Structures are given as C-alpha cells and as structure tokens.
Amino acid sequence: MNKVTVLGSLNVDTSFRIKSFPQPGETVQVKEKSNAAGGKGANQAVAAAREGAQTAFIGQIGNDSAGKFMLDSLEADHIDGTYVSQNESVGTGTANIMLDEAGQNCILVYGGANQALTDRDVQKAEPIIKNSDFIVAQFETPQAAAITAFKIAKANGVTTVLNPAPAPAKAIDPALLQLTDIIVPNELESASITGIKITDEASMIQTAAQFQKMGVPNLIITVGDKGAFYSTEAGHDLIPAYKVKAVDTTAAGDTFIGAFVSQIAPDFSNIVSAIKFAEHASSLTVQRLGAQPSIPKLEEVLVAEKESAS
Ligand code: RIB
Numbered sequence: 001m002n003k004v005t006v007l008g009s010l011n012v013d014t015s016f017r018i019k020s021f022p023q024p025g026e027t028v029q030v031k032e033k034s035n036a037a038g039g040k041g042a043n044q045a046v047a048a049a050r051e052g053a054q055t056a057f058i059g060q061i062g063n064d065s066a067g068k069f070m071l072d073s074l075e076a077d078h079i080d081g082t083y084v085s086q087n088e089s090v091g092t093g094t095a096n097i098m099l100d101e102a103g104q105n106c107i108l109v110y111g112g113a114n115q116a117l118t119d120r121d122v123q124k125a126e127p128i129i130k131n132s133d134f135i136v137a138q139f140e141t142p143q144a145a146a147i148t149a150f151k152i153a154k155a156n157g158v159t160t161v162l163n164p165a166p167a168p169a170k171a172i173d174p175a176l177l178q179l180t181d182i183i184v185p186n187e188l189e190s191a192s193i194t195g196i197k198i199t200d201e202a203s204m205i206q207t208a209a210q211f212q213k214m215g216v217p218n219l220i221i222t223v224g225d226k227g228a229f230y231s232t233e234a235g236h237d238l239i240p241a242y243k244v245k246a247v248d249t250t251a252a253g254d255t256f257i258g259a260f261v262s263q264i265a266p267d268f269s270n271i272v273s274a275i276k277f278a279e280h281a282s283s284l285t286v287q288r289l290g291a292q293p294s295i296p297k298l299e300e301v302l303v304a305e306k307e308s309a310s
Contacts, residue, residue: 008041047258
C-alpha cells in the first residue's frame with residue numbers, strides 16, 4: 001500500500017447547473033444548486049485514499065463551519081488530518097462551479113485559508129512527509145509551501161509529484177521544478193509553463209525534453225478524452241482514455257492524480273498500468289455530479305477495469 005501525503009487546498013464547492021455559460025452582462029437561471037466537499041488538494045487525497053493508499057493531508061481551514069465540514073470529509077475517507085491547521089482570521093476556501101449541459105465547468109475559487117498556509121505550517125508536518133512514499137502538491141496553496149515540503153521529501157527519499165493546477169498566474173519558481181520528480185499538467189497548464197502548444201505526439205515529446213531541461217525528469221500530460229501521455233527514462237507513449245459520456249468533469253484530473261499515486265511504484269516501472277487504472281477512475285468520476293461525491297471507490301475501479309478487458 002502506497003503512503004501518500006497531499007499538500008493542498010480544501011474548498012467547499014457550490015455547483016450551479018445551467019444550460020450554457022453566461023455572456024458578459026447576461027443573467028441565467030440555475031436549474032439545480034448543490035454543495036459538496038472539494039478543492040484540488042482534498043479531491044486528490046480522497047481519490048488516493050479511496051483507491052487504497054494510506055493518505056495524510058497538509059492544508060489550512062478557517063475557524064468556521066465550512067472548515068469543520070472539510071475536516072469531517074477527510075475523516076470520513078480515513079485521511080490523516082493531523083497537519084490541517086486552523087486560521088483564526090481567514091475563512092475556509094470556497095469554489096463556485098458553473099456546470100453546463102455538455103458537462104463542462106467554469107470555476108471561481110476563493111483561496112481563503114488555503115492561501116495563508118505558511119512554510120512553518122509545512123515544517124511542522126515534517127514527520128508525516130518523511131514517513132511517505134509520495135508527496136503531491138498543486139497551485140491552490142502557495143508555491144513556497146510546496147518548495148518547503150518537497151525539500152523535506154527529497155532529503156528523505158520521498159518521491160515528489162507536482163500538479164501545476166490551476167495554471168500559475170506568475171512563473172513557477174525554478175527551485176520547485178528542480179525538486180519535482182514527476183509533473184502532471186493538463187495540456188493548457190503544460191503550454192503555460194513550457195510555451196509549447198500541445199497539438200500532437202511530437203509536441204508532447206518536445207514538451208518532455210523542455211521539462212527535463214527545467215529539471216523535471218518525468219512527465220504525464222493529461223489530454224482530456226484523448227488520454228494521457230507519459231515520458232520517463234524508460235520511454236514514452238500516449239495511453240488512450242476510455243470513452244464515456246461525461247456529465248460533470250469536475251475533479252476528473254484530481255481523481256486521475258490521486259488514483260495514479262495510489263498505484264505507481266517509486267521507480268515508475270509500472271507507469272502504464274498505473275495510468276490505465278487512473279484513467280478508469282477518472283472515467284467514473286466524469287459520469288457523476290460533484291467533486292468528492294463523484295470519486296469512485298477501489299472496487300468500482302476494479303470492476304471498470306475488468307469490464308473493459310472483457
Ligand atoms: O479540480 C476541481 C476543484 O477545483 C474543485 O473541487 C474546486 O474546489 C476547485 O478547487
């Protein structure tokens with residue numbers, strides 16, 4: 001069983017189902033409104049835990065009911081929340097998600113306490129980082145916190161996984177890339193970091209070379225319903241996605257990452273089977289509504305794997 005620590009965001013998501021996204025100045029009617037636990041970090045931790053990893057979380061909530069809701073959600077999935085700190089002056093993160101009839105989303109995120117996570121908070125979590133096989137970070141918490149966590153990880157032989165989502169508004173600190181063992185962007189995040197537009201396999205190979213120059217030896221680019229491209233020392237390939245009808249893509253990328261780290265070996269030797277497993281998991285997520293409520297359990301992913309093999 002992999003031991004995974006996720007450093008990241010905890011958001012209460014409010015989803016609004018609408019016919020199509022509004023134009024500037026337009027008012028649209030909401031067909032349905034719902035709340036659920038979310039946040040890229042928390043979603044990835046929930047996916048790792050549901051797919052069988054021993055999982056811990058480093059993050060920050062406010063002193064409010066939303067924070068309690070998020071802590072309870074972690075606990076319900078047996079995620080160690082010892083290093084989730086509480087901020088007395090800033091509220092818990094929230095996200096408003098517009099969801100159109102095609103299952104696409106637009107998200108407005110209020111970072112709140114997520115953005116107040118400090119190096120000191122991360123340093124306190126050193127014991128749990130040291131005791132992990134993998135640490136995962138994204139960009140809904142400060143880059144400085146991820147750098148501190150990855151430094152502790154690298155000094156202790158822990159594999160570092162960076163999901164550069166959402167696409168960074170300012171340049172990534174080169175130190176963070178140099179501490180990253182594997183980066184997992186989607187095609188837009190990848191292009192925003194390397195400047196290389198993902199159009200075909202040749203552009204993905206070029207991207208892998210560019211990330212290597214930046215100090216990241218291993219790469220997975222998720223390319224929506226086309227699948228995922230990987231590049232490691234052992235080679236590269238595009239692993240096609242499983243075709244399903246998407247009703248809500250929220251947390252699909254997060255499910256992919258959490259499921260992937262629950263299965264991958266630290267030397268990446270089983271990368272193809274770990275990617276296929278992660279694609280099965282996220283193909284189930286997109287068929288359901290909401291972030292964490294849509295993330296499948298291990299048994300469901302195994303059934304999906306079996307069905308696609310027969
Ligand atoms: O990746 C999906 C997540 O992004 C949502 O759960 C929302 O909280 C935003 O952080």
